[in-house]
Amino acid sequence: MILPKFTGSREEQARGLAKAMVGLYCEKMEEARESVYAGGRTAGLEALEKFRVQGYAGTRNKLKGNVSRLSFYIRHGVLGIREVAESVRERFGKSYDAIKFWQELGWRQFWRHLYGLWGDGIYEDREAPKVPLGNGTDSVLLAEIVEGRTGLVCMDETVRQLVETGYIHNHARMWFASFVVHFKKLGWKAGERFFYRHLVDGDPASNALSWQWVASTFSHRAYLFNRENIQENGGK
Template identity: 40%
Template structure:
């Protein structure tokens, strides 16, 4: 006999309990050690059409273009609703244009266009979602990259405090600012030399807005298999874009591998590249 599941709950905790009851494996993943409190975290992001509409109304569209690259910038936070069909790209476009002129809306509309572009690429070349589009442009071949995530990465206990905080946020919130996703992807591929596919699969597992096309092709862009060169960053860049997010530990002593100039990192991360490359 088919079980009829409840659709109305007195509180969110009751909803969470119901989800856990029908999906107990959610509490026993290999993402975090069992003794870590974040292993059983529930994201602060609320689902549902009402929450999506409220978030859309509260979004400061006007500030988006100027601050979107900052970790505390006026990003919409609407991607989980977009990913699961609660909101559509057309709704976001219309909501943006209702508040701003076409010229003022350009930056946000560009991001929607990028999403659309990635989906068209995935439709045309589905094999590109998990296969290298091009060779790595890092001086290394594909066999030089690991097939598994390092244990310290899975446990959010790398030597880099900032990276650990991004991993913790991924685990507890199921969401990262796009710039933070690039930082984390870059660290895994170029500092730890992990295959982008491994990192992309791991991130998709935890993201509430996990979109395979946008996620994987962005990882390829970072890795340099879908771009002209690898994407790297340094601690100065993080400090520049961290803004007023004071919860991040950006001290050089606690982020030793990130605390270097781009010239130094280029030589350190890609020693096989010649000056001409």
């Protein structure tokens, strides 16, 4: 989010700021819950030290694969991308797994640069879609999805985990986004806002542009999945 420059009296500026930040925080006390993840610099450094890159390249797409779980700390500035990359290089050298991990860090940095260039333009289609997209805003259908009432265990479980923990695996994020955009034909912006509201590691650039990548408004093709893809990567 890039905040506009507010003018007027102190009260008018306060109202403008409050309006701009709607949806960023819990609006009801019952929505607030203690994070299951420890925050702070000490916890971030401990998590970085515990991460072992071996097997990352071959298993990172599996829900139980070897992923770093460092995105929370990078997102909130507790750990720097260069710092994380250097730590992996010093401990594991230039292995294939390390290189693949650096590439993923590179994507995150790339999104950040685009955010700096485009600002709130990341929330608008960057390209024409490569497949027909719906622009559905069906509130009943959206509620069914985000409340975990689709009847599809894989999607409903994704919602439950996201809301309860603030985190889901990146591959699960892609499946869910594809389900919302391509199967249910809802506009990608509704799903993007839902993710950003709940993800502890929710990064404006990575989140919005990843949804666009799935939708094909920032990629050369749409991202689709099937049952076999979930079965292959979901349980191992």
